[in-house]
Amino acid sequence: MLAMNFRGPFRIRADRNRPEPKIEHPYDAIVQVTRSLICGSDLHLYHGLVPDTRVGMTFGHEFTGVVVEVGSGVQKLKVGDHVLVPFNIACGSCPFCKQELYGNCHESNPEATASAGFFGYAHIAGGYDGGQAEYVRVPYADVGPTLIPEGMDIEDAVMLTDVTPTGYQAAEMGGIQQGDTVVVFGAGPIGIMAARCAWLFGAGRVIVIDHLEYRLEFARNYAFCEAYNFKEMDDPVVFLKKATDWLGADVCIDAVGCDAVGSTIQDIIGKQLLMEAGNATAFHWAINSVKKGGIVSVVGVYGPPWNLAPLGSLMNKGITVRANQASVKRLLPKLIEHVMAGRLNPKGLISHRIPLEDISDAYRMFSAKLDGMIKPLLIPPRAVTA
Amino acid sequence: MERYIDPEMDRRIADTVKNIPGWGMDADPENDPTYPMKKRNGADYERIHYEKAPQQPVNIPVFHSIERPGITRVFGTSTPPSGLSGLIRKQAFKSSEAKGTHWMTLVLADKVNVVEGVIEDLKNGIFPNFVAELGWKAEWQYNRKKFVTRIAVKALVVAAVVGWLTRKKK
Structure with missing residues (x-):
């Protein structure tokens, strides 16, 4: 599949030969990405400021996608569901998740207790590949992923995974x-x-x-x-x-x-x-x-x-x-309401829509603040019409 | 704000504090700086006795912080530790997140890993396209003047250093 591949500070490539993710745990789902974003915090990784950022990793913690496979323990999510995926990976049952601190889950990141697991955010956040790719493995699929409400613009939906x-x-x-x-x-x-x-x-x-x-x-x-x-x-x-x-x-x-x-x-x-x-x-x-x-x-x-x-x-x-890291799951019901009522316009922040193949240029533009860039959206090649 | 009351905990605390004059008389559940980010429901007091997901099979080396007893029920399988950088990372995980050496050792591993990445590419018959990977096309398109100036200055500095290092001694 096509995915972003980190090769070192300021060096990334769009790699067409990345292996597709597979189910690793009964609560996993595999999602085909429809839209993803580059976050300002991805630039910290890109600039080499975050320890344990390993060569070969795929970044990206803001994405939407269609579920293409679910693990044996997944009960709510179904193949074909179009979901927005919060950037935090949360188990839903540890003391912190139970208190709605979904950004502080205790069962998603072995490598550091100071942070929960996040998609595509180095091994300091659990070593998960992220959504700047065609497919992503999504752990605890019944907890975080949320169906995109009918009538919501996909660009608003992807902006609800972190920024908003x-x-x-x-x-x-x-x-x-x-x-x-x-x-x-x-x-x-x-x-x-x-x-x-x-x-x-x-x-x-x-x-x-x-x-x-x-x-x-x-x-x-x-x-x-x-x-x-x-x-x-x-x-x-x-x-x-x-x-x-x-x-x-x-x-x-x-x-x-x-x-x-x-x-x-x-x-x-x-x-x-x-x-x-x-x-x-x-x-x-x-x-x-x-x-x-x-x-x-x-x-x-x-x-x-x-x-x-x-x-x-x-x-x-x-x-x-x-x-704190945002507790996305806690806030989603309220924010979905604000977006659907027209009080918030998250997609209005998106300034550039860029094919995933051009991700090296997109990162450079975002990092160097070129062409008036505010927020770049990435579109995987097979998801253009999704 | 709703106050969670755990009867067992209340009994335990009552035993502990029964002889302390004035204990708890000024407690104010409204004075909670964690609100509204934290929904107080007593889950803190479950400590580690909560319902856990099945363990993800461990088929790759996974380091864990020594500030926790073992790995989490799920973990990422991206880029398992390997080579010299992997050995350095292993060393880093012998100290806690509170130690500067933990993080500095990981930074060192990252630097080594970048060189390993280039070697791995060459081994696989890939010559890294640095111009594309660095996104210079975008710089050329949107920031040409500054970009060319920056490259020229860097080239001059490198040429001067190389010239100085390779100068013939009289």
Whole structure:
């Protein structure tokens, strides 16, 4: 089959000779991919920032597909079902899944206890091949995969596997109260969706900070927010303090993670020397820009083992940090409702539709922010009309 | 917010704290920073005694974090450890996720693995198409000026270093 094949940092190929996945466990299903996406967090793998990313792996944790085979223990899912597949692999029965922490399952990732299993996210997340392929093995098939509702656009469906729930949960974790000022660091797809969702919780003002003008412009239009370029400021923290009566924002959201820019020191230590997990400037700014007693919500992805962060300010300001991988399954019913009612328009974030065969170029464009790319959608060759 | 009450746990706690003055008198179930991400239903207190799926057959080497007693009921079968990088990874999994050496050793294994990947390609008669794999077509199409400048600067630096290293000593 055709699938993405990682060969090293910045090097990937569309490989037509990948073996098709097979049922490995009674609760498995095999899904023929109809659409998949490249996530900003895939770029952390692409840039070589995530340990235990092995040559030969297939990335991709955002995909929809048609079930073509099920294991002997699968009861709900049937061959022919068209499903959206949450990026988290969740057993549904461990203490964490039972408490709806589906992004923190204890039975899907042997290699690290800090993370659940995710599709196509290196061995730090269980070593599963992902959805940037024609076929994928989907474990615990009765738990995560969700039938695409009748009438839902397939592009909206694939955007419900990660981007929309993660953006929504970023706002939810912010504990936004009516009238709150919310600052979102990062105008990538997740940041833009978080800004859009902040209004659903009653925010009074939403500000997005980034350094790419085309993305800021997109955020202004899509998320009805203010958007500012930190490269045009001496100091974004001072700018935000000034913009919030010198008190700080009620809620700050880090939607960037370890690939941030804005600090040369962190670039050298984190990205060049790999002495910390990338560049944590967004988290740093979030702590410094939030008000005393405020909330910092983190959905930006950081790798192990550590990052430089102003813990002194965290303590002295009495900040609450809330962070997690999105619990996609928990949020899907509510988000499906928002999409079907037209309140959220996830597919509006998709800027490029690219054949899976051209995946090397798609990654490069997304990484280098070429051609105004916001979110690239991949279409496998045999699924064009699906 | 619904408060879960486990009678057995309540009895156990009652035995433990019966002589502690004021125990629990200010407890406030509304003060739960995990809400709404966590649905409190007592599952935490099941500890490891929950219903588990059957074990996926282990036909390949699978490393597991030493912060857990064994492997999970399912695991990925992508790219099992092999070669020198596999031996290095095995070493990494002897230390916990809390140790920097665990992660740094894995980073080293990743670097070795990239070289192994090129050797494996050549062995299979594949000469890696670096231009295609690096997505330079996209750079050429959308970012030509900066891309050409970057390549030229890198080529000049490499040429200067090679020239300096191979210079004839007087």
